[in-house]
Ligand SMILES: Nc1ncnc2c1ncn2[C@@H]1O[C@H](COP(=O)(O)OP(=O)(O)O)[C@@H](O)[C@H]1O
C-alpha cells in the first residue's frame with residue numbers, strides 16, 4: 518500500500534489516483550496549499566510519512582517547485598511527482614527541485630498506474646534499506662548494468678535481451694530499462710512491437726543529454742512494465758556517438774533503474790566496448806556452431822586483455838539442436854568455459870519475434886521460454902550470479 522499526498526489536484530486527478538485499489542489518498546486543495554501560512558512540515562509526521570507526494574495542476578509552478586525542494590531536503594526518500602506538461606523547461610526545473618517524475622495531465626490511466634507502481638517499488642526498497650544496514654541488503658538494492666553481446670549477428674542477442682527485460686520487470690516493475698545499443702541495425706522496437714516516439718539518436722542529440730529526468734522523456738513504456746530506449750531508424754545516426762556519451766547514458770540510467778539491459782550489435786564496436794566498461798554483468802551469446810563458439814572465446818579473451826571483462830559473466834548457448842553435430846560438452850571444450858544456459862532452437866521463439874511478443878509473455882511457454890527464465894534467474898539480484906561464472910579449466914580471466 519502507498520500513502521499518497523495530493524496537493525492541488527483537481528477532481529479528475531483525484532479520481533484517477535483514487536481508482537487504484539490499496540492506496541491511501543489524502544487530497545489537499547490548492548487554496549490551502551497556496552496560503553502563506555501553509556506548512557508542509559506539519560504534515561510530515563514520522564511513521565505516517567507519505568510514500569508519494571503529487572503536485573497537481575492547480576498549484577502554481579513556483580509553489581510546487583519550492584515545496585518539492587523542501588521535501589527533497591527533508592525527506593529525500595519520498596517520491597515526488599508533478600502533474601504538468603513535460604516541456605524541457607519544466608523537466609529541468611523539476612529535476613533541480615528533486616522531482617522524480619513529471620506526468621502530463623493527459624497521461625493515460627496506464628501511465629498513472631505505472632507511475633504509482635514505480636513509486637511504490639521505490640519506497641519499499643527504501644524501507645528495505647532502512648530496516649537493515651546489512652551489506653547483503655545493500656547489495657540487493659544496487660542497480661545492475663547487463664550487456665548482451667556476441668561476435669556474431671543473428672545468434673539471439675536481441676531475443677535474449679527483450680526476454681531479460683520482461684522477466685526482470687516481474688521482479689522489479691518499472692525499474693528495468695532496455696537500451697538498444699545496436700546503433701546500426703537495432704531492432705528492439707520490432708521485437709517488442711513498439712512504435713517509439715523517440716530514439717537513442719534524440720538522446721544523444723538533446724542538449725540536456727543524459728540528465729536523468731530528461732532522459733525519461735525519451736523512453737517508451739512497454740505493457741510488461743519496463744521501459745525501452747529504442748534505436749534510431751537511420752543507421753547514419755550511429756556515426757556521431759562516442760564512448761563517453763554511451764558511458765554517461767548508462768550510468769545515468771543506472772542511477773534511476775535497478776536493471777539496465779543493453780542489447781548490442783555484432784562484435785566489439787566502440788559503443789559495445791563502452792557499455793562493457795559500465796557493465797556489472799555480460800551475457801555472451803553463441804549459436805551452436807564451431808565458428809561462433811570460437812569467436813565468443815576470442816571476444817572474451819580480448820575483453821580480458823583490455824581489462825573490461827565485467828565481474829559477472831554468463832554464457833548462453835542458443836539455437837541448441839541435436840542435429841547440429843555438436844554437443845554442449847563439445848562447445849565447452851572449444852570455448853574452454855562452462856555453458857550456463859542452453860536455449861533450444863524452437864518455433865515459439867521465431868514466432869514470438871515476428872509477432873513482437875517475447876516468449877516470456879506467453880501464458881504457457883515451452884522449453885525455450887523455460888530456458889529464457891533461467892537466464893533471468895541468473896540476473897535477479899538475489900540470484901546465484903554474484904559469483905563470477907567463468908573460473909574454469911585454467912582460463913585466467915580477471
Ligand atoms: N532459440 C531460438 N529458436 C528459434 N529462433 C530463434 C531462437 N533464438 C533466436 N531466434 C530467431 O533468430 C532471429 C535472430 O535473432 P536476434 O535475437 O534478432 O539475433 P541478434 O540480435 O543476435 O542479431 C530472430 O528472428 C529470432 O526470433
Ligand SMILES: [Mg+2]
Nearest residue numbers: 674675699704
Ligand atoms: Mg539484434
